[in-house]
Amino acid sequence: MKMPENDKQSLSMVTCTAPVNIAVIKYWGKRDEDLILPINSSLSVTLHQDQLKTTTTIACSRNFQQDRIWLNGKEEDISNSRLQSCLQEIRRVSRKRRNSGDSTSDVSSVSHKVHICSVNNFPTAAGLASSASGYACLVYTLSQLFGVESEQLSAVARQGSGSACRSLYGGFVQWKLGEQLDGKDSLAEQVESESYWPELRILILVVSAEQKSVGSTSGMHTSVETSQLLKYRADVVVPSRMEKMIRVIRERDFPAFGELTMKDSNQFHAICLDTYPPIFYLNNMSHRIISLVHHYNQYYGETRVAYTFDAGPNAVIYTLQDHLPEFVQVVRHFFPPEVNGEEFVKGLPVCSADLSEELKRDINMEPTPKAIRYIISTKAGPGPCVVKDPNHHLLGADGLPKKSAISD
Ligand code: DP6
Secondary structure, three states, X not given: OOOOHHHHHHOEEEXXXXXXXXXXXXXXXXXXXXXXXXXXOEEEEEXXXXXXXXXXXXXXXXXXXXXXXXEOOEEEOOOOHHXXXXXXXXXXXXXXXXXXXXXXXXXXXXHOEEEEEEEEOOXXXXXXXXXXXXXXXXXXXXXXXXXXXXXXXXXXXXOXXXXXXXXXXXXXXXXXXXXXXXXXXXOEEEEEOXXXXXXXXXXXXXXXXXXXXOOHHHHHHHHHHHOHHHHHHHHHHHHHHHHHHHHHHXXXXXXXXXXXXXXXXXXXXXXXXXXXXXXXXXXXXXXHHHXXXXXXXXXXXXXXXXXXXOOOOOEEEEEEHHHHHHHHHHHHHHOOOOOOOOOOEEEOOOOOOOOOHXXXXXXXXXXXXXXXEEEEEEEEOOOOEEXXXXXXXXXXXXXXXOHHHOOO
C-alpha cells in the first residue's frame, strides 16, 4: 500500500521482544479448548533472550485497510482463530480502559487496523515451540500500542497458546489453572525472578534426526479423550508437585529440582504413550541422552544434571554452572559432532574440561557420532522488553516489512 507523504505521521509503531520458556512441570490437556483453560497448573523457566527470542513490530494507522501479519518473512493468514482471539481481546480490554477513563496513553488507535511483523532469532530446527514466545510478543507489543496494563496480559496471551502466558514473565513462572468458568483466574505469575538462581544453566541439545511429530494442540486433545493416566496426573500428581517445585526453587535445591523435573518430563511422555493411538515424541537419541544423564548422575551419586523434553526429540538440560564444562565435554565425547566448521556449542561460552578415564568407563556407552547437531547454551532470563531504537523496527515508514525482515 502506498501512503501519501503527509499521512506517515499518523502511523504509530512499537517493537518488543519476548522469551521462550521451558516447563519443568508440564501443561498437557485443556478443560476448555476455546478459552485455552488447562486441566493442570504448570511451571517453567524463562530462557534468556540473548540466545532465544521473538521480535515483533506492530504499526497501526487509520490508513491501513485491514489487519495483516508477516511471520519470519512470509505473510500469513490473519483470520487464524487464535490470532483473532488475541486481537479482539486486547482491543476489548483497551476500549474498556478508555471508557472507564483509566488509560493514560492515546488509545484512539485501538480502532485502527494493525500491521504485525514478527521474527525469531532461533532456527526452526531447534524444535522449540515458537508459539509461546510468538504469542507473548504479539500480546505484549499490542498492549504497548494500545495502553493495556500488564496484569491483564497473561489471560490474553493464554488464548493464543497456553504456554505463551508463562513467557510474559522472566525467571521462574507458574500458570495457575484457576477455577472460574470464564478463565479470569487462569493466569501466569512470577515465582522468582531471573536473578534468583544465577548458578542455574540451561543447554538445548538439538538432535539431528528430524521427524514430523503430532502438534501439542492435537496431541493433548487426544490425550484428554483417551488417557486415564492424564486424569490421575491432573487430580493427584500435579497439585503436590507444584508445591514441591516452588519450594525447591526457593531453596535453590538442585538435586530435588532436577529429580522432579525429570520425573515430570517422564510422566508427560508416559501419558503420550497412554494416549490412544499413542504419541511418540522421544526418539532413540532422546533415550540415549536420558541414559547418559542417569549414568552421569549415578557416577557422582547425586543429581547434577536433569533433562526435560517437550513435544519433540530435543533435550533441554538443566544443570549448575560448576558442572557445566564437564557435562558438555561428556556430551561431546559420547555424541561426537560432525566436523563441518559449524560451532558445536552456541550461545553462552562454556569452558573446556578434561574427562577422567574412570568417568568415561563408568558411563559405559558406545559413542554415537553426529547424533547431536549442536548445543545452545543459555540461562534464565527476563520477560518481554520494549525495543527503544527505531532502527530496530521490522516495519518501515510505509507500514510494510523492511527488506531485512523478509527472507526468501
Ligand atoms: C509439551 O502451549 O503449545 O510444551 O495451548 O494448544 O497452544 P496450546 O499448546 P502449547 O503446549 C505446550 C505443551 C508442552 C508443555 C509445556 O510447555 O508446559
